[in-house]
Amino acid sequence: MSETTVASFSLEELQLATRNRGMPLEALRYDLTPTGLHYLLVHFDIPYTDPATWQLRIGGNVERPQTLSLDDVLALPSRTEAVTLECAGNGRAQMSPRAFSQPWLNEAIGTAEWTGTSLDHVLRAAGVRDDTVEVVFTGADHGVQGDVEHDYARSLPLRETAREEVLVAWAMNGRPLEPQHGAPLRLLVPGWYGMTSVKWLTQIDAVTTPFDGFQQTGTYRFRTDEDDPGEPVSRMRVRALMVPPGFPDFPHRRRVLPAGTTTVRGRAWSGTAPVVSVEVAVDGEWQQAEVAPAPSRYAWAEWRWSWEATPGEHVLACRATDADGHTQPDQAAWNVEGMANNRVQQVPVTVR
Amino acid sequence: MSETTVASFSLEELQLATRNRGMPLEALRYDLTPTGLHYLLVHFDIPYTDPATWQLRIGGNVERPQTLSLDDVLALPSRTEAVTLECAGNGRAQMSPRAFSQPWLNEAIGTAEWTGTSLDHVLRAAGVRDDTVEVVFTGADHGVQGDVEHDYARSLPLRETAREEVLVAWAMNGRPLEPQHGAPLRLLVPGWYGMTSVKWLTQIDAVTTPFDGFQQTGTYRFRTDEDDPGEPVSRMRVRALMVPPGFPDFPHRRRVLPAGTTTVRGRAWSGTAPVVSVEVAVDGEWQQAEVAPAPSRYAWAEWRWSWEATPGEHVLACRATDADGHTQPDQAAWNVEGMANNRVQQVPVTVR
Numbered sequence: 068m069s070e071t072t073v074a075s076f077s078l079e080e081l082q083l084a085t086r087n088r089g090m091p092l093e094a095l096r097y098d099l100t101p102t103g104l105h106y107l108l109v110h111f112d113i114p115y116t117d118p119a120t121w122q123l124r125i126g127g128n129v130e131r132p133q134t135l136s137l138d139d140v141l142a143l144p145s146r147t148e149a150v151t152l153e154c155a156g157n158g159r160a161q162m163s164p165r166a167f168s169q170p171w172l173n174e175a176i177g178t179a180e181w182t183g184t185s186l187d188h189v190l191r192a193a194g195v196r197d198d199t200v201e202v203v204f205t206g207a208d209h210g211v212q213g214d215v216e217h218d219y220a221r222s223l224p225l226r227e228t229a230r231e232e233v234l235v236a237w238a239m240n241g242r243p244l245e246p247q248h249g250a251p252l253r254l255l256v257p258g259w260y261g262m263t264s265v266k267w268l269t270q271i272d273a274v275t276t277p278f279d280g281f282q283q284t285g286t287y288r289f290r291t292d293e294d295d296p297g298e299p300v301s302r303m304r305v306r307a308l309m310v311p312p313g314f315p316d317f318p319h320r321r322r323v324l325p326a327g328t329t330t331v332r333g334r335a336w337s338g339t340a341p342v343v344s345v346e347v348a349v350d351g352e353w354q355q356a357e358v359a360p361a362p363s364r365y366a367w368a369e370w371r372w373s374w375e376a377t378p379g380e381h382v383l384a385c386r387a388t389d390a391d392g393h394t395q396p397d398q399a400a401w402n403v404e405g406m407a408n409n410r411v412q413q414v415p416v417t418v419r
Numbered sequence: 420m421s422e423t424t425v426a427s428f429s430l431e432e433l434q435l436a437t438r439n440r441g442m443p444l445e446a447l448r449y450d451l452t453p454t455g456l457h458y459l460l461v462h463f464d465i466p467y468t469d470p471a472t473w474q475l476r477i478g479g480n481v482e483r484p485q486t487l488s489l490d491d492v493l494a495l496p497s498r499t500e501a502v503t504l505e506c507a508g509n510g511r512a513q514m515s516p517r518a519f520s521q522p523w524l525n526e527a528i529g530t531a532e533w534t535g536t537s538l539d540h541v542l543r544a545a546g547v548r549d550d551t552v553e554v555v556f557t558g559a560d561h562g563v564q565g566d567v568e569h570d571y572a573r574s575l576p577l578r579e580t581a582r583e584e585v586l587v588a589w590a591m592n593g594r595p596l597e598p599q600h601g602a603p604l605r606l607l608v609p610g611w612y613g614m615t616s617v618k619w620l621t622q623i624d625a626v627t628t629p630f631d632g633f634q635q636t637g638t639y640r641f642r643t644d645e646d647d648p649g650e651p652v653s654r655m656r657v658r659a660l661m662v663p664p665g666f667p668d669f670p671h672r673r674r675v676l677p678a679g680t681t682t683v684r685g686r687a688w689s690g691t692a693p694v695v696s697v698e699v700a701v702d703g704e705w706q707q708a709e710v711a712p713a714p715s716r717y718a719w720a721e722w723r724w725s726w727e728a729t730p731g732e733h734v735l736a737c738r739a740t741d742a743d744g745h746t747q748p749d750q751a752a753w754n755v756e757g758m759a760n761n762r763v764q765q766v767p768v769t770v771r
Contacts, residue, residue: 074433075429076428078428080428081426082435082524082672084436085436085441085522085526086444086526089437089438091438091464092438093464093467094465094598103454103600104598104599111669112443113445115445167670168669170433171437172437174437208667209668209669210669211666211669212668212670245455245456247443247455311464314464315463315563316562316563317463317520319436323568324570338443416769
């Protein structure tokens with residue numbers, strides 16, 4: 068265990084890291100993340116679901132409660148969107164002190180083409196009443212968190228549910244959802260962190276008071292201390308990540324690169340506004356990278372920067388800025404749960 | 420961080436755990452592991468490969484060196500095999516002291532249907548000469564391990580290469596290989612631990628002396644101390660794993676189960692001989708489980724056992740025995756690299 072960085076992760080954190088799945092950062096090369104490389108965070112167990120008997124119920128404060136089979140949903144108008152998803156806890160393991168939860172470094176990301184029907188179609192068919200304030204989405208995954216036994220559930224403000232690109236989705240990258248991504252049906256909320264895109268969707272309820280389930284009020288909050296209720300986490304903060312250049316060693320994953328011209332490349336996204344700029348730094352000197360148009364509003368944009376790499380030890384970094392003027396900090400403000408840490412990625416490399 | 424188990428994993432181990440991927444054990448329910456849930460271990464980076472220009476070269480001690488395109492390989496007779504793969508390092512994090520490498524607990528497993536052509540077809544076309552002792556397989560993944568810069572490469576004794584179920588494979592679960600599983604071509608050696616099934620296969624060489632590359636002689640050995648060359652790791656040891664019963668909490672993943680009749684189920688496999696028996700223990704009392712026939716010689720067999728769960732704290736365990744009389748130990752013999760740890764799985768549950 069010589070030559071490792073002083074840090075100490077518990078067996079329980081490791082247990083989460085070996086079952087949840089990050090996207091290896093070299094996969095930033097792909098416009099669409101191969102399905103098996105997309106990040107994955109599952110709170111409880113992946114439920115064992117049967118498409119043939121699946122039912123999606125729409126109820127609560129609606130005129131016409133509905134019970135839809137998978138075939139009923141598949142018969143609705145379909146729409147395909149390339150969407151970047153990121154876990155709200157991405158970067159948690161780089162906050163100190165860190166929360167006890169899935170210890171992501173940078174890799175809880177992925178972009179897929181999702182196919183489904185606009186949530187709005189489903190809600191219109193049910194007739195959401197005028198005094199509705201939120202819509203609650205419940206999945207089939209069941210467990211205990213915060214001492215509360217529950218099916219995973221999250222809500223969205225009504226204005227967000229009317230966005231046509233918010234989907235009840237049944238396919239990912241052109242094929243039916245794999246079990247771990249929510250088969251047979253899931254919610255997909257472009258622009259928001261992944262916790263909102265409820266997988267294994269069984270129930271949609273219109274409600275007249277804000278939802279106070281555990282996953283809404285007990286977690287996914289920007290809390291400054293344990294007693295602070297905190298503001299809710301919602302849209303993805305602006306972020307750029309790079310493909311680590313060169314090749315790694317095993318097991319440290321230090322990078323080695325030959326001297327000469329190399330293209331530093333990666334992707335950038337923001338849930339709040341389009342990305343307008345990406346910068347790359349070598350040893351702290353920032354330069355503008357070239358950013359390609361994003362394939363869709365909520366999919367990441369590719370960026371590139373040409374580097375004349377000189378022999379020696381260097382630290383590369385990248386940061387994005389969006390049209391609302393948000394940019395990435397060198398250190399993100401600490402919060403209790405380690406949410407939304409979009410601090411600048413740094414990649415040490417040895418050029419030789 | 421209260422109520423966590425005393426254990427300390429380094430940042431570098433976590434970094435490996437967030438990019439490599441275990442199969443969540445509830446996925447033991449599936450005969451075939453969904454592609455995106457199969458375990459994954461990549462030493463270096465996932466190479467960026469182009470099927471259109473891919474070449475597989477067969478050379479070394481052969482009569483007729485070959486260079487095959489992907490289309491050339493796809494035109495060869497095809498064969499599909501359901502095969503269970505396990506990482507040789509599975510269980511490493513449960514050995515003490517443990518090696519610094521990917522810190523698997525139990526989850527480095529998966530079963531897929533692999534489609535390809537028998538390696539034997541490819542070798543016969545090239546005409547392996549009589550004095551050949553091994554065949555060396557080289558992949559496109561490149562990096563440094565043990566201070567040696569190399570493309571990942573492993574060899575097989577000649578007798579193993581003649582087994583018709585050893586494949587040069589291009590498909591997994593009926594679709595072209597995803598990048599992380601070796602696209603466009605990989606070796607697939609049923610019965611052996613996964614390190615032998617070289618991904619991103621570029622070169623096959625017949626050799627007249629045993630291969631001494633780093634991945635053959637510097638690692639994947641049963642070493643009792645740092646100076647021991649050790650015996651090579653080869654076939655998968657017998658092993659049973661169960662679907663953890665009930666539901667978990669997040670983040671500890673402690674299991675809770677209602678009292679009453681429950682089916683404890685899982686899978687068992689062995690690379691050396693067919694599984695003939697699986698036993699389940701509740702609090703140390705072993706009972707015979709029912710084992711279904713395996714769908715093929717090198718795929719896992721399903722087993723089930725009916726349990727009258729009584730309220731309280733219990734520890735479940737399972738162990739398999741194969742036709743050669745191998746069974747699983749409560750504690751596996753320690754080795755330097757934490758190889759092939761097939762100790763009995765234990766699952767604490769609270770019944771209420």
